[in-house]
Amino acid sequence: MSTALAPLPESSTAHLVADRIREAIWQGTLRPGDRLVETDLAERFEISRGPVREAIRLLAPEGLIVLRRNRGAVVADPTFDDVLEVYAARMTLGELALATVARRGVDRATFDEVTSLLDRLRDPIVQADPVSMLEADLAFQDALMRLSDLPRIAAMLENSGRDAASFVRLLGITYESTDHDALIARHERTLAAIAATNPAEAVTAWQDHIRSTVAEFARGYREVGAFSVDQHPLFAYLLSSPRQEES
Amino acid sequence: MSTALAPLPESSTAHLVADRIREAIWQGTLRPGDRLVETDLAERFEISRGPVREAIRLLAPEGLIVLRRNRGAVVADPTFDDVLEVYAARMTLGELALATVARRGVDRATFDEVTSLLDRLRDPIVQADPVSMLEADLAFQDALMRLSDLPRIAAMLENSGRDAASFVRLLGITYESTDHDALIARHERTLAAIAATNPAEAVTAWQDHIRSTVAEFARGYREVGAFSVDQHPLFAYLLSSPRQEES
DNA sequence: AAATCGTAGATTGTCAACAATCTGTGCGCA
DNA sequence: TGCGCACAGATTGTTGACAATCTACGATTT
Numbered sequence: 001m002s003t004a005l006a007p008l009p010e011s012s013t014a015h016l017v018a019d020r021i022r023e024a025i026w027q028g029t030l031r032p033g034d035r036l037v038e039t040d041l042a043e044r045f046e047i048s049r050g051p052v053r054e055a056i057r058l059l060a061p062e063g064l065i066v067l068r069r070n071r072g073a074v075v076a077d078p079t080f081d082d083v084l085e086v087y088a089a090r091m092t093l094g095e096l097a098l099a100t101v102a103r104r105g106v107d108r109a110t111f112d113e114v115t116s117l118l119d120r121l122r123d124p125i126v127q128a129d130p131v132s133m134l135e136a137d138l139a140f141q142d143a144l145m146r147l148s149d150l151p152r153i154a155a156m157l158e159n160s161g162r163d164a165a166s167f168v169r170l171l172g173i174t175y176e177s178t179d180h181d182a183l184i185a186r187h188e189r190t191l192a193a194i195a196a197t198n199p200a201e202a203v204t205a206w207q208d209h210i211r212s213t214v215a216e217f218a219r220g221y222r223e224v225g226a227f228s229v230d231q232h233p234l235f236a237y238l239l240s241s242p243r244q245e246e247s
Numbered sequence: 248m249s250t251a252l253a254p255l256p257e258s259s260t261a262h263l264v265a266d267r268i269r270e271a272i273w274q275g276t277l278r279p280g281d282r283l284v285e286t287d288l289a290e291r292f293e294i295s296r297g298p299v300r301e302a303i304r305l306l307a308p309e310g311l312i313v314l315r316r317n318r319g320a321v322v323a324d325p326t327f328d329d330v331l332e333v334y335a336a337r338m339t340l341g342e343l344a345l346a347t348v349a350r351r352g353v354d355r356a357t358f359d360e361v362t363s364l365l366d367r368l369r370d371p372i373v374q375a376d377p378v379s380m381l382e383a384d385l386a387f388q389d390a391l392m393r394l395s396d397l398p399r400i401a402a403m404l405e406n407s408g409r410d411a412a413s414f415v416r417l418l419g420i421t422y423e424s425t426d427h428d429a430l431i432a433r434h435e436r437t438l439a440a441i442a443a444t445n446p447a448e449a450v451t452a453w454q455d456h457i458r459s460t461v462a463e464f465a466r467g468y469r470e471v472g473a474f475s476v477d478q479h480p481l482f483a484y485l486l487s488s489p490r491q492e493e494s
Numbered sequence: 495a496a497a498t499c500g501t502a503g504a505t506t507g508t509c510a511a512c513a514a515t516c517t518g519t520g521c522g523c524a
Numbered sequence: 525t526g527c528g529c530a531c532a533g534a535t536t537g538t539t540g541a542c543a544a545t546c547t548a549c550g551a552t553t554t
């Protein structure tokens with residue numbers, strides 16, 4: 001109900017195209033280093049170059065594609081460093097958002113709405129498809145962060161979530177092996193902390209979540225090929241430092 | 248020397264226009280609520296609507312202007328909440344960047360380069376002009392954050408710096424009363440911590456810097472008109488919580 | 495053989511005209 | 525008076541053509 005009456009989605013042509021490009025990258029149709037030629041894309045989508053150009057400019061600041069002056073755009077070729085950086089930003093901004101939520105508290109209705117998004121993650125049909133699972137997970141986390149009433153920070157987190165997913169995909173790491181129950185349990189822990197207006201616990205739960213996720217990816221990355229991930233400064237920062245938040 | 252051979256600046260027409268618009272907002276030529284009509288701006292700059300449109304799209308995600316579907320863009324009308332949010336993001340991202348710098352250490356040449364940027368802040372001519380002072384300050388902080396080798400996070404910090412400055416300006420707060428010596432001393436403290444590869448101290452110094460800045464603005468805001476800033480959740484978060492960083 | 499120069503093709507950057515959409519005003523009607 | 529509706533003007537969204545720029549490749553020179 002309340003989601004039905006929410007503001008209409010940003011469905012400009014440029015946004016639609018941007019979503020399609022993101023999807024193509026996700027699916028592997030577009031691979032790292034591939035050029036994004038405005039003319040070609042315009043032809044494929046059967047529109048003019050204007051909106052395509054705008055879509056590319058929309059994607060660029062997220063880091064998914066790289067823009068070079070007068071030379072067009074190419075799909076980014078991320079390293080594991082990039083994934084770590086995005087998750088580090090995600091961790092620290094999430095801490096801020098959740099600490100704010102938990103400190104201020106939220107009204108019952110809004111809280112229930114977010115809780116209901118968690119149900120989708122429990123749906124066996126959703127769990128069967130990695131892509132659906134990822135989307136449901138991101139939708140939940142987005143809603144969670146929006147509780148903070150910090151629109152800028154919530155927006156940064158939304159972008160970083162999409163980026164992180166695509167980066168991981170571009171690196172050739174599969175997301176399928178994730179333990180669904182553990183994921184849901186971590187999210188429940190965060191929600192409980194918010195309900196109890198316990199900022200420190202909310203932050204800790206979030207840190208755990210990011211750490212688990214990064215650890216998962218690091219495992220996948222070591223399998224794929226991979227470098228000495230473990231002594232990376234950010235990796236240390238992310239994994240081994242249960243930082244303290246005041247309550 | 249090393250700055251002379253650095254990559255060329257992003258000087259596309261759209262970027263130039265975006266800078267001009269930012270400048271106009273800063274100078275007060277464009278005021279909160281003013282509409283940014285593509286046709287008008289194109290005429291003023293004597294170019295077509297294309298680059299103007301692109302410039303507006305460039306400014307929008309930074310929060311300086313608000314975009315409404317099919318209804319164009321207007322200059323944002325920020326509240327002090329917005330300023331706090333931007334500074335909160337700036338504090339937490341800066342902590343991450345500086346902790347990384349201080350943990351990894353930097354080579355002498357790069358460090359000296361950043362140090363030299365601090366000299367500009369000491370120049371009496373620069374100090375005499377608030378705008379120059381602000382620009383020099385931002386340039387220093389940008390360079391400082393770029394030491395982290397975390398390009399995404401450094402970029403977020405750059406944007407937030409420009410935003411914060413414009414927001415403060417839009418709120419009608421003057422920046423002139425800042426104590427220059429104290430500002431420089433805080434920056435020196437951060438640099439010293441980096442040189443000593445002491446992450447905890449670098450983070451603390453940065454927190455102090457943000458706190459001083461926010462406190463300054465809060466004072467100005469109370470003078471201008473203003474609400475009960477002091478019991479804002481983020482204000483509490485920013486000012487009264489010397490959070491702990493591990494070393 | 496190596497390096498430089500110049501040209502052709504491809505691609506992005508810019509433009510001005512057209513189409514779609516929105517805002518506000520004034521009229522008719524209860 | 526208050527409400528709904530239609531229309532005109534203004535403004536954004538989209539398009540296809542043109543200009544500027546870059547890349548690649550081969551000719552020319554040393």
